[in-house]
Amino acid sequence: MSNKLQQIEDTIVHPITSTTRNFYFLVLGLLIPIGIGLYGWIVQLRDGLGVTGLSHRIFWGIYISNFIFFIGISYSGTLISAVLRLTNSGWRTPLTRMAEAITVIGIAVGFSMILIDMGRPDRVFLVPVASRLQSPLFWDMLSVSTYLMGSLIYFLLPMIPDMAIMRDRYANVGGLRYRIYRFLSMGWKGTETQKHYMERGISIMSLILIPIAVMCHTVIAFIFAMTWRVGWHSTIFGPYFVVAAIFSGTAAIIVAMAVIRWVYGFQEYITVKHFKNLGMILFVLLALYFYFTVTEYFTTAYRAAVPDMELMTALLFESYAVYFWTFMIFGMIIPGLMIMWVGFRYDDERAVNMLFVASLLVVIGMWIKRYIIIVPALARPFVEQEWTLYNPSWVEVWITLAGFAGFILIFALIVKFFPILSIWELQEEEEHRIEAEKNLYNKYKEKYNTIEPAKPLDPDT
Amino acid sequence: MKDDKKRTFIKLTLAGAGAAALGTVAYMNRDKLNLLDRQYLAQAQTNYSDVPDDPNRHWGFMIDLSKCDGCENLEPFEGDPTGEKPRCTAACRLSHHYMYADPPQYWINVYELKENPIGSPFFFPKPCQNCQDAPCQRVCPTGATFSRQDGTVLINHDICIGCRICMAACPYETRFFWYNDPAEDNATVPEDMVYSPEFPVPHTHGTVIKCDLCIHKVYKGQLPHCVTACPQGAIYFGDINEDAMANGREIVPLKQSLDQFGGYRYKEEEGTETSCFYLPPHLEAASGDSSTLQVRISGRGDTKTVKIEAFHDSGDPIKYGVVRIFRESAFGKACIAEGATDIHGEFVTDLNLLNTDSIEVILQESQTSVGKKVVQYVK
Numbered sequence: 013m014s015n016k017l018q019q020i021e022d023t024i025v026h027p028i029t030s031t032t033r034n035f036y037f038l039v040l041g042l043l044i045p046i047g048i049g050l051y052g053w054i055v056q057l058r059d060g061l062g063v064t065g066l067s068h069r070i071f072w073g074i075y076i077s078n079f080i081f082f083i084g085i086s087y088s089g090t091l092i093s094a095v096l097r098l099t100n101s102g103w104r105t106p107l108t109r110m111a112e113a114i115t116v117i118g119i120a121v122g123f124s125m126i127l128i129d130m131g132r133p134d135r136v137f138l139v140p141v142a143s144r145l146q147s148p149l150f151w152d153m154l155s156v157s158t159y160l161m162g163s164l165i166y167f168l169l170p171m172i173p174d175m176a177i178m179r180d181r182y183a184n185v186g187g188l189r190y191r192i193y194r195f196l197s198m199g200w201k202g203t204e205t206q207k208h209y210m211e212r213g214i215s216i217m218s219l220i221l222i223p224i225a226v227m228c229h230t231v232i233a234f235i236f237a238m239t240w241r242v243g244w245h246s247t248i249f250g251p252y253f254v255v256a257a258i259f260s261g262t263a264a265i266i267v268a269m270a271v272i273r274w275v276y277g278f279q280e281y282i283t284v285k286h287f288k289n290l291g292m293i294l295f296v297l298l299a300l301y302f303y304f305t306v307t308e309y310f311t312t313a314y315r316a317a318v319p320d321m322e323l324m325t326a327l328l329f330e331s332y333a334v335y336f337w338t339f340m341i342f343g344m345i346i347p348g349l350m351i352m353w354v355g356f357r358y359d360d361e362r363a364v365n366m367l368f369v370a371s372l373l374v375v376i377g378m379w380i381k382r383y384i385i386i387v388p389a390l391a392r393p394f395v396e397q398e399w400t401l402y403n404p405s406w407v408e409v410w411i412t413l414a415g416f417a418g419f420i421l422i423f424a425l426i427v428k429f430f431p432i433l434s435i436w437e438l439q440e441e442e443e444h445r446i447e448a449e450k451n452l453y454n455k456y457k458e459k460y461n462t463i464e465p466a467k468p469l470d471p472d473t
Numbered sequence: 474m475k476d477d478k479k480r481t482f483i484k485l486t487l488a489g490a491g492a493a494a495l496g497t498v499a500y501m502n503r504d505k506l507n508l509l510d511r512q513y514l515a516q517a518q519t520n521y522s523d524v525p526d527d528p529n530r531h532w533g534f535m536i537d538l539s540k541c542d543g544c545e546n547l548e549p550f551e552g553d554p555t556g557e558k559p560r561c562t563a564a565c566r567l568s569h570h571y572m573y574a575d576p577p578q579y580w581i582n583v584y585e586l587k588e589n590p591i592g593s594p595f596f597f598p599k600p601c602q603n604c605q606d607a608p609c610q611r612v613c614p615t616g617a618t619f620s621r622q623d624g625t626v627l628i629n630h631d632i633c634i635g636c637r638i639c640m641a642a643c644p645y646e647t648r649f650f651w652y653n654d655p656a657e658d659n660a661t662v663p664e665d666m667v668y669s670p671e672f673p674v675p676h677t678h679g680t681v682i683k684c685d686l687c688i689h690k691v692y693k694g695q696l697p698h699c700v701t702a703c704p705q706g707a708i709y710f711g712d713i714n715e716d717a718m719a720n721g722r723e724i725v726p727l728k729q730s731l732d733q734f735g736g737y738r739y740k741e742e743e744g745t746e747t748s749c750f751y752l753p754p755h756l757e758a759a760s761g762d763s764s765t766l767q768v769r770i771s772g773r774g775d776t777k778t779v780k781i782e783a784f785h786d787s788g789d790p791i792k793y794g795v796v797r798i799f800r801e802s803a804f805g806k807a808c809i810a811e812g813a814t815d816i817h818g819e820f821v822t823d824l825n826l827l828n829t830d831s832i833e834v835i836l837q838e839s840q841t842s843v844g845k846k847v848v849q850y851v852k
Contacts, residue, residue, distance in 0.1 A: 060678050061635075062653030067576055071637045071650055131635015131650065131679030135615075138632055142615040149614035149638050240608055240644040240743060394646045395584055395599060 017439045021177060024431045027276050042421040049414020052407040053128060061131055063407045069400035070390045074408050075129035077382040078415050080232060082122030084378065087261030089115025089163055090225040094218035103289055105437045106281040110272065111265050112167040117422045119160045121415050128411060148235045155228040162224050166217045168196065172210060173436035176200035229254045242319040243389035252304045256378060259297040263374035266290050270368040272432060281433055284363050288354065291367045295351045302344055323392050327384060331399065335384045343377015524671045524692055530623040532686055533748030535718040535727055536598055539755050539792065540707035542816060543583050543596035559583040561598055564702030570674045573657040578649040580684040581699045593793065593815040595754045598708060600699065601647040601684035602739060602747035609639035609648065624748065625688050627670040633680040640681060644743045648683045651676055696721055713748060754793060768834050775827040781820040783836050790818025791836065799833040
């Protein structure tokens with residue numbers, strides 16, 4: 013193995029083998045909101061959902077917003093990994109692992125939000141037992157659990173060769189870690205047959221996962237669109253949610269990439285070009301989501317049915333206008349302008365910084381958007397003449413914060429235990445590059461025997 | 474060769490896991506195989522032998538909006554912590570043991586609605602509309618919401634998971650949730666009371682609840698609590714197939730009433746096929762009794778505020794009575810104002826009474842003059 017390949021491995025494995033004090037501080041800092049959130053959940057289990065700010069009219073609140081938000085974030089893995097893999101986009105290599113990890117965590121956290129929201133979580137297994145095909149919630153359970161299993165496989169499958177590398181590294185150390193790596197490497201020896209089957213597995217999984225992810229988000233939209241509610245019963249809700257999910261997922265991966273890059277110094281592998289490419293995808297999705305939003309609200313507003321207009325007025329000008337315009341300005345327009353600015357002006361570190369800020373704004377904006385999809389539609393009276401008020405209680409706020417903290421914590425732990433960049437894929441890429449340069453070198457040598465072409469970059473060749 | 478063996482092994486493992494999963498689900502289902510069977514649910518959970526399920530029945534409400542006065546003239550119901558007046562709500566709370574529910578529940582609720590800017594507001598009692606194509610039943614993931622054969626939509630609280638999607642689906646806001654522990658309410662339940670979807674007490678924390686149409690009463694030939702409690706007799710209940718509706722005082726034919734008064738179903742356009750019919754606010758038939766007409770004139774200057782209050786001798790307000798005000802002046806007699814009393818029997822208007830000696834107020838109710846008063850107007 014050449015120095016260069018060894019260097020790739022060492023750099024990527026470094027976060028696993030060495031742990032700084034800051035990491036422990038981070039974990040500790042995250043455990044505080046998680047602890048309070050857990051306490052809040054225990055209180056809620058003991059006393060019932062009465063400890064939340066929910067009421068008979070606003071019966072779904074920020075738990076459901078979180079659910080849609082986290083499942084949406086999970087889309088990043090499917091998009092970056094599966095779509096870019098299928099389209100053979102070479103630049104995706106260092107991003108896939110991270111994206112796949114975010115997918116798994118996003119679904120897990122989102123799914124737990126559903127459990128927390130239920131009045132009787134002890135009866136959750138009645139849903140598969142009853143298997144009522146008429147119920148959108150049953151579709152939801154089917155699609156989310158399939159999505160979770162699929163993305164878990166998709167997370168673990170391309171990691172097998174890396175697990176083998178880790179297994180070999182920990183062979184002398186032994187212990188639980190070694191056994192976990194040995195189990196996850198599934199007897200990987202790097203033979204041609206193994207490689208062949210793994211790569212076929214990856215292609216099949218990426219093919220399967222894209223429709224599953226689309227269905228999953230469509231079905232989540234259907235939970236709302238299938239009801240008799242003004243503001244929810246919309247024909248474009250399925251695609252609207254799917255685009256929202258890809259949009260927020262891409263923003264989330266940019267945020268995660270930037271952080272990982274700064275903390276572990278992966279500047280060599282995650283370059284400005286990666287950010288600019290993802291920024292372009294983000295901009296297209298932003299435009300698409302903007303288009304959907306305008307379509308949804310403009311058609312409703314032009315027709316101006318009374319119940320629709322009650323909702324629209326509250327959203328645009330009255331009680332929910334703060335949320336709506338925060339989302340529109342800070343979640344769409346400003347990030348859009350920032351990405352455009354990056355595209356035209358920046359080619360250095362400033363591009364990364366600016367895209368990081370823009371993506372963070374998008375992620376926050378998309379949480380707010382989910383909130384104003386759920387709450388105003390419920391607050392608008394069906395029969396009563398007054399709007400219902402909803403103030404999330406401390407339990408809801410802390411469980412939400414715990415959800416975010418849990419998301420970050422699991423991500424940090426995954427970074428600690430698994431190589432967050434795909435070692436074997438980067439090495440393979442490097443090998444291909446060296447191979448290509450060798451070929452070029454030989455070609456030039458044959459053609460111009462007398463002229464010495466530029467030397468290849470790798471000193472070993 | 475080795476890889477082939479491995480593949481076979483993987484295939485066998487996968488098949489085995491699939492079979493095991495199926496077996497587990499089947500095993501868990503063993504005593505719930507007919508979970509979706511309405512009859513099973515209605516019977517398995519019911520220990521009342523006197524709540525039969527007759528497919529020839531179809532229970533429903535008919536609510537006469539012109540009779541409902543929202544119990545505005547009454548004191549709040551004693552013992553109701555919400556301090557609300559409607560007797561139908563209070564009776565339902567008392568008899569179904571949810572008086573102390575927090576937040577308060579309204580299995581039947583009375584709203585004050587105003588349909589357009591010109592017409593007067595009216596009171597609108599709203600129980601469960603008992604849809605025959607019930608959205609709540611459709612979306613329920615466990616089949617906890619079910620329809621009996623007689624079309625009554627009920628909830629089986631033993632299998633409700635509290636996901637509240639039925640509350641999202643219901644277009645009538647008739648579903649409520651036990652956010653807090655109903656211990657205080659359950660303490661008021663007699664100890665020998667056995668839970669059944671037909672009479673869902675004791676209550677189950679963390680589940681959804683709604684009007685049960687007092688199906689436990691109607692089979693004994695009794696009327697629901699809200700019907701018997703209504704002081705105005707505004708709520709009628711009966712078997713729609715029988716075309717008979719009763720409010721405890723009289724039995725009226727449903728179809729004829731609907732035809733006569735332009736009856737309708739609330740949110741017909743939702744296509745939910747509800748079993749609750751409303752008779753819109755209409756002029757009451759001449760009651761024959763004499764009535765009291767009070768006219769008050771107040772204000773300074775030429776423009777005075779004229780307030781008219783009209784009551785039957787019984788003390789009930791004359792709702793939607795047609796008021797005409799005539800002016801006697803040096804120029805002769807002319808109608809200067811026309812309008813209708815509201816649900817409180819009141820009519821208020823501003824009139825210019827310059828050059829006027831006296832005004833005459835005539836109140837008509839359903840083509841019959843029920844009151845006439847000449848008021849001397851002193852400059």
